[in-house]
Amino acid sequence: MEINLKDARMETLENCDLQDITEMWNRCWRGYYYDMSYSKDHMKVWLDLSQVSLQHSLAILDKRRVVGFALLAVEEKDGWIAGACIDPEYRRYGLFTLLIKSQLNLANYMRLQRIFLEVLEQNPARNIYQTVGFKSMRQLNVYRATTRTIYDRQRLTAHPLKQTSPEEYFKIRKTTSFKPAWQRRENYLKRYSNLWALINQAGTAGALFAGDKSGPLLDLWSVNLTGAEELIPTMLRRGGKSLILTNQPNDWVFSFLLNYGIIPSAKQIEMCIELS
Incomplete structure (x- = not known):
């Protein structure tokens, strides 16, 4: 197929409905490294959580067909590309x-x-992001790990933790050196419903969950090895056979997991560009 770039035009997505966005998303992500297909309901949740600004998100159109898009979320003076694909x-x-x-x-x-x-x-x-000026900041790890046998084999010791409110959790996290990625910023996480949190006794490690007691793990951090040793065994025992976690930097949590043979299933690079 021959394409003339002069025929392509750029428009914002503000007039696209949920059906159009879902179709566009699923079609453009075909053949990606893993399944990125969304239902309409899933897409709505994603757009709401990410607070994507459709009036500031762009699509490339060939005639009437969207052939590429970039979704932009905005928080004060920062922006985040919540998905870009051709x-x-x-x-x-x-x-x-x-x-x-x-x-x-x-x-x-x-x-x-x-x-x-x-x-x-x-x-x-x-490579394209780098060409236009984005700089690599750090590695972020994605975990989809089987952990039950590791927990049993290593006989990890669970330590007493205290449950706390989301407000107290974020207050404590702010006092630490932990630097969250976009999807683990406070405002992003607060868009989930029924949040609850665990903190170790020293306030040096914590975990945040959504929903009921079996709900997803949203955030996990520790500022030292001791905190990781106290917190993570409880996370592994609570999670049963799996640990599902995204956007985890190469911190004490990463080190602890690696020590026990739990490796990331995927690695992402966090990138940033300073605008003039």
Whole structure:
């Protein structure tokens, strides 16, 4: 298929409905490293959690067909690309570079100061982000790990933890050196319902959950090895056969898990660009 870049036009997504966005998302992510397909309900939750600003998010259209998009979330003077992709049939024509440059131009017009994103370590899009000015900040780890046999074999000791309110949890976390990625910022996490938290006795490690006692683990941090040793065995025992966690930096939690043979299932690079 021959594509003339002059035929491509850029529009915001503010007039797209949920059905259109879901179709666009699923089509453009075909063939990705893992399944990115969303139902309409899942897409609505994702847009609400991420607080994506559709009026500031861009799409590339070939005639009436969306062939690429960038979703932009905004928090004060910071922005976050909550997904950017090109339809597989339209790749290798320079459209992704055009899309990201256009999104940065719009962010500058909005007077944003910084744009963040995460990209899989092996994704070629990382090179394009670097070309347009994004800088690599750190590695973020994704865990989809089986842990039950490790817990049993190592006979890890669970330590007493105290349950606390989300307000107290974030108050304590603010006093530490932990630097959360975008999806683990306080405002993002507070959009989940029925939050509850655990903290170790010294207040040097904590975990945040959503829903009931079997709800998902949203946040996990420790500022030293002792805190990790006190907190994580309880997390492993509570999680049964698996540990599901995203956006975990190479911190004490990462070190503790690695020590017991729990390795990330995927690695992302957190990137940022400072805008003029």
